Amino acid sequence: MSKRRITQETFDAAVRENIEEFEMDADEALREAVEQFESQGVDLTCIVKVVPAASSDDNQEEQTHEVLQALESLRIRNNTAALPDATADIKCFTEQCSLGFAQRYLAAQKGAYPVILSYCKKCMEERDYTLAGLSALAALTDGQPDLLDKEGRQFLVDVLEKHQADSSVTCVAICVVRHCCIKHEQNRQDLVKGGILPLLTGAITRHSDCAVLVKEAAWALRVMTFDDDLRATFGHAHEHAKSIVLEHNGLKILIGAAKAHLSNTSALSELCATLSRLAVRNEFCQDICDLGGLKFMMTLLADSYESPELVRQVLSAIRAIAGNDDVKDAVVNAGGVDLIVIAMNRHINNPAVCEQACACLSVLALRKPNNCKVIVENGGVIAAVQAMKIHPGSMNVQKQACMLIRNLVARMRSYCQQILELGAEGLICQAVETHRDCGDIGKAALRDLGCKVELRELWTGKHGSITN
Template structure:
């Protein structure tokens, strides 16, 4: 059942009543209002849970939230003041929207989008003001792609064309594009028709030395291949991926960018994630391999065994951390694990091509994948992708199955199942791996059963509904007793549940 919703005005009135009628201090009044509405089943996600501040004229009768104060000031200055006079207001508005979704939502409800877009168009000739306006637009549209309209789409294309040489403006404009395309199929289609794809790939080529921009542009390209808008009956994810590859040389550009930023963990993660989204055809998988994509992925996996490394944008260099600096070490380890996960995901995607499967195995990929899983065995996301990767390599390839078993792939998968019993994805991919290994190589059944696979698979089937079919298939191929339900006997009547 959906939760109830209230307006910001209703919430603010309750806080004000607590202060005026019950003589609570501001913090107590706010806390009491939150508890009161939550106990009534009200969703406060879109509510700014802050006591409204007094307006700039110190009139205590008119209190409003800072984001609305900045918006109102911008609304007035947009028509009456020069651009420099609005600088403080646009920065304040951006800062307030960056605090959380509730602030952005409130601003949008009060008509912020046309005000900010008007400011952006007004200052398009001035670089610094354009940057400030785009930053405000990026903050406002984060999580609110429905705000973008036809005028805004054209503005984004125009600003990317006009400021192609400016990496900072380009980067922020691409960020707005990304925000407006997540979970919004129509914006994606309209922007692609408007010529956004060559602007994104061109930005990577033109500013190949700027890791932040490369990451942002790759991210935006990846979003163009999403199919995440529940409102759209049919999406163009596949068509967009094909266009990026065939019409805009996307694979070569992305692989070239990855090779240029081998020390930037964050950028590499995004580039690998984007490549995996573009491997939608058998020939594209082979192209990634032929362009050196597989080789650099193998290099990344091998290099990930070294100490965690972080790339600092300010100093343009790599910094190695020891375990003594715990906070920095942990952050770097998380970045490293995300990179490993995305590399494994990319290998999994391109290994859909049978020739690439063999290339991965011949390049020592199985050993690297198993080592990566063992090293990051406590990370369920890495274990999931590693098992999935090995599963794809084993599919219809008996020789590859032999390499996987001999290099400890089954042992690692079973260990992952033991460590992550609550992760449905780990359990499912491990079951898939075991099933693919024994489907054509029954000689491995006893070896796998001796590792305790049967009990773990049974537990996965019982615990996770989505593991039912693949888990039972694995048990069947292992030669274990398994109860298979006959859903339909061919007789007249409906399918049993």
């Protein structure tokens, strides 16, 4: 059941009533209003929970929120003032929108988008003002991709083309692109049609020494491969991934950027995450390996194992490219299994790392008896069982560990007794009972381990026939 919603005006009126009628101080009045509406089941996610500030105009008694004061001032100056006069207002607006979603939602409801876009278009020739306008647009569109319209999409393409040499302007413009493409399939498709992909890959090539920009552009490329808009019946995630690779040399550019920033874990994490989203075809997986991608991933696992986020993303990338059977062997021959197990043991208390490590080993074991032998001998099963013990509440860890065990014994039944002696049967049964999504794979693992398992036959095709 969805929660009720109220307008900002209704909330502000309740706060004002508490102050004026019940003589509460501002903090108490605000706290009382929040408690009152929450007790009534009202969703206050989009409500600015701040007492409105007095207007800077002494002739006006009306109080309003700072983000709206800055917006109104910008609206007036857009029509009457020169760009320098609006600098303080655009900065204040950006700061207010950056405070939280409620502030930017309120600003959007009061018509902020056309005002900010107008400012941005007016100042395209001036670098500093362009940067300020784009920063405001980035803050406003965070979590609100529906704001972007046809005019805005064309502006983003134009500004990226015009300011290609400026890393700061390019970086903020790409941030706006990313904000407007998350959970918005139509914006993704329209921007791709408008030529955004070569601008993103070109930005990485042109500014390969700027880690912040490289990370932002890689992130935007990754978002183009998302399928996260529930409103879209069909997405173009696969097509966009293929276009990035085949038409814009994406794999070579990303791997080259990764090699240039081996000391920047944040940029490396994003580059690995993007590569994993591009490994959508068998030949792409091999290409990543041939371009040196696998070698640098092995280096990262060996040298940067202290960073759990980077380890997680590297494991995710290895898992993706190991969908290719030849790459599976290359990972194992490069000592990848040992590095994966070391990484999992090092971050055994981190469920995200354990999930990816188990999934990675599971993929390496699939249809590869020799790889299974290496995994068992290097302690992969012991680490997976330990992860199951430590993270009983993590469905993803339990599911991937069950998948690993199942893949190990599906073709190598000789390992069943060894795995059972580690207590795998009880852990798998617990996972099946606790997590509904573990049911099928958990029972398959138990079956292949030779354990007693109840398999329910949902339909036999008997008991009557279809009649007119």
